[in-house]
Amino acid sequence: MSNLTITSAQGFRAGTATCGIKQSGKTDVGILVADSPCTAAAVFTSNRFCGAPIVVGREHVRRGRLRAIVVNSGCSNVATGERGVADARAMCAHLAAAIGARPTEVLPSSTGVIGEFLPMAKVRVGIDAAAAVLSASVRAGRAFAEAIMTTDTRVKLAGERFRIGRTTVTVAGCCKGSGMIAPNMATMLGYLTTDAGLAPAQLRRLLKAAVEPTFNRVTVDECESTSDTVAMLASGLACAVTGGTAEARFAAGLRAVCESLAYQIAADGEGATRVLEVAVRGARNPRDAHAAARAIAVSPLVKTAVHGGDPNWGRIVQALGQTRVTYRPEDVVVRLGGTILFRKGAPAPDLDRRAVAKLMKAKHVAIEVDLGAGRAADRVLTCDLSREYVTINADYHT
Numbered sequence: 001m002s003n004l005t006i007t008s009a010q011g012f013r014a015g016t017a018t019c020g021i022k023q024s025g026k027t028d029v030g031i032l033v034a035d036s037p038c039t040a041a042a043v044f045t046s047n048r049f050c051g052a053p054i055v056v057g058r059e060h061v062r063r064g065r066l067r068a069i070v071v072n073s074g075c076s077n078v079a080t081g082e083r084g085v086a087d088a089r090a091m092c093a094h095l096a097a098a099i100g101a102r103p104t105e106v107l108p109s110s111t112g113v114i115g116e117f118l119p120m121a122k123v124r125v126g127i128d129a130a131a132a133v134l135s136a137s138v139r140a141g142r143a144f145a146e147a148i149m150t151t152d153t154r155v156k157l158a159g160e161r162f163r164i165g166r167t168t169v170t171v172a173g174c175c176k177g178s179g180m181i182a183p184n185m186a187t188m189l190g191y192l193t194t195d196a197g198l199a200p201a202q203l204r205r206l207l208k209a210a211v212e213p214t215f216n217r218v219t220v221d222e223c224e225s226t227s228d229t230v231a232m233l234a235s236g237l238a239c240a241v242t243g244g245t246a247e248a249r250f251a252a253g254l255r256a257v258c259e260s261l262a263y264q265i266a267a268d269g270e271g272a273t274r275v276l277e278v279a280v281r282g283a284r285n286p287r288d289a290h291a292a293a294r295a296i297a298v299s300p301l302v303k304t305a306v307h308g309g310d311p312n313w314g315r316i317v318q319a320l321g322q323t324r325v326t327y328r329p330e331d332v333v334v335r336l337g338g339t340i341l342f343r344k345g346a347p348a349p350d351l352d353r354r355a356v357a358k359l360m361k362a363k364h365v366a367i368e369v370d371l372g373a374g375r376a377a378d379r380v381l382t383c384d385l386s387r388e389y390v391t392i393n394a395d396y397h398t
Contacts, residue, residue, distance in 0.1 A: 004159020005141025009170040010195035011035045011235030013134040014144040019126025021074035021112070021119060029126030030147035032069040032191060033099055033134055038235045039197070040066035041204040042107065043211050045228035052077045052084035053108040056092065057229065060104050064200025066233060067105035069191060070095045070127060071148050073176070077110040077118050078226040087118045094124050098131040109189050109229050111176065112150055145174035148189050152176050154268055158260035160253040164246045167239040169196045171253045175230075177218075177265040188215065188265060190230040192257065196250055197236030206251050207232050214258035218265050218381045219298055266381040271388030275364050276306050281377040282370040288325040289371075289378035295323045296367060297380040307384035309361035311353070313341040316367060331372030336360065338368070 007014050014032050021028040042061045044054050060066065070091050077084045092106035110118070134140070145155045159172030170193075177188030198206070211230055241250045266275050278297040283289035296302055299319035305312040313334050320332070334342040337359035341348055359365070365384075 003138060004161070004170065004172040005138050005157055006032055006144060006172055006174055006191055006193045007136045007138065007141035008159055008172045009193040009235060010237040011038065012193050012233070013136045014140040015130035015132070015134040016140075016143045016147040017126040017129035017133075019122040019129070021072055021122060023074075027143065027147040028072055028074045029123065029130050030071045030144040031095060031127065031130045031134070032144060032193070032233070034067055034233055034235055036235075037065050037067045037101070037105055038233050039200050039203050040064060040107070040231065040233050041200065041207045042229060042231035043208060045225055047226045047228070049079060049226050051110060051227045052080055052088040053110045054227065054229065055085055056088040057107050057109070057231075060092070060107055061231070063104070064204070065105065066107055067101040068095055068099060069107045069109065069231060069233070071109040071111070071189065072118065072123055072126070073110075073148050073150055074112040075110060075116050075118050076112045076114050076227050078114040080115070080117055083117060087120055090120060091123060091127065094127050095131065098128060107231055109148075109227070111148065111189055111227050114226060141172075141174070145176070148174070148176045150176065151270055152268055154264075156261055156264040156268065158257045158264070160256050162249060162253050164196070164239055164241065164249055169238045169250065169253070170194060171196070171250070171257050173257050173261055175261045175265065177268070188225070188228055188230070190215065190261060192230070192232040192254070194232070194234045194254075195236070195238035196234055197238070197240035198234045198250075202241070202247075203232060203234055206247070206254060209251065210254045210258045214255065214262040217379060218262045219294070262381060266383050269383035269389075271386040271391070272383035273386060274306055274362070274384045276303065276367065276382045276384060277364065277379060278367045278369070278382070279377070279379040280369045280371065282372045282374060283376040283378070284326045284371075284374040286376045286378060288373070289376040290380075291323050292320055292325045292369060292371065293378050293380040295319045296369065297382040300385055303382065303385035306360065306365050307386050309357060311336055311341065311356040311360045313347070316369070317342060320369065325371070327371040327373040333370040333372065335368040337362070337366050
């Protein structure tokens with residue numbers, strides 16, 4: 001449901017402000033506040049040069065209880081040493097004072113240019129201004145999603161409403177991400193809320209399970225960000241998620257939201273004109289399935305062929321061939337949108353190249369590879385590689 005935002009679940013409000021971090025003058029501070037401390041979980045980047053907010057965020061979310069999230073865009077607070085960590089803590093303390101919470105109940109996030117210090121005087125003013133306009137409205141939730149954007153060209157929102165027993169439960173979220181996107185998790189900040197009640201360990205387990213096949217299967221440029229964060233807050237104001245059936249229903253709703261957000265990231269990849277989905281099946285094991293799909297998805301030759309609308313299956317088998325995945329080349333079948341391009345080690349006979357070229361020019365391009373070596377499957381979402389991607393990153397402020 002596209003009309004759901006992070007404020008749609010019971011117990012959450014959001015506020016935004018413009019404090020002057022972004023050169024564009026657009027909103028650059030967003031806060032998400034729960035009416036009371038709630039269950040929380042988060043997953044973070046595995047990049048060893050993680051930002052100061054990641055260091056602080058890991059400490060604060062470890063307890064499994066949070067009251068708020070504070071985000072700034074335009075400066076990532078990465079590679080800023082002890083001062084950067086102190087600034088991240090100061091962001092938490094300032095918001096905590098404004099809402100009557102403990103600093104350790106606040107999760108900080110920052111996104112933007114690496115290697116610059118946060119202008120903390122401006123950030124404090126922005127936090128105060130955002131706290132003064134806290135609202136549970138859909139507009140406030142959408143404004144939060146806008147405030148966290150950097151090179152994104154569109155707001156990314158998703159939500160699901162479903163019943164657990166006789167109670168309606170909401171799961172909703174937003175994210176930002178357009179460039180520096182690679183698995184684990186892709187350059188992104190993602191925030192999810194729900195009014196379901198879950199235990200900290202339970203929420204942590206379910207969030208990780210939802211992130212793995214969604215956000216961790218998106219790549220735009222195979223560059224893993226220093227700031228990746230996906231955080232979730234659960235107010236518990238709707239109903240408790242207990243029992244296998246209730247948990248399965250909640251997990252399905254959460255995954256659907258993450259699927260939608262992940263797809264929106266791929267569709268909004270810097271300079272993207274098409275989404276490319278690479279699905280691999282028939283692999284000997286899950287690791288092989290993922291390695292094969294990822295090798296094809298990150299290939300510049302494949303991505304530029306997609307941009308040009310050229311059904312060049314040779315680039316697909318080349319990318320596959322350089323992996324250490326177990327298969328026999330003669331068993332491999334390559335399809336584009338369900339049409340066989342390659343099998344038994346040779347081009348498919350009687351291939352209608354004109355029809356296949358049309359498939360390659362669709363907004364969603366689906367490459368399917370059957371390795372014929374087992375039953376494991378996986379898929380990776382990416383986008384085409386265009387001249388615009390080079391322009392965006394060549395012109396990006398440092």
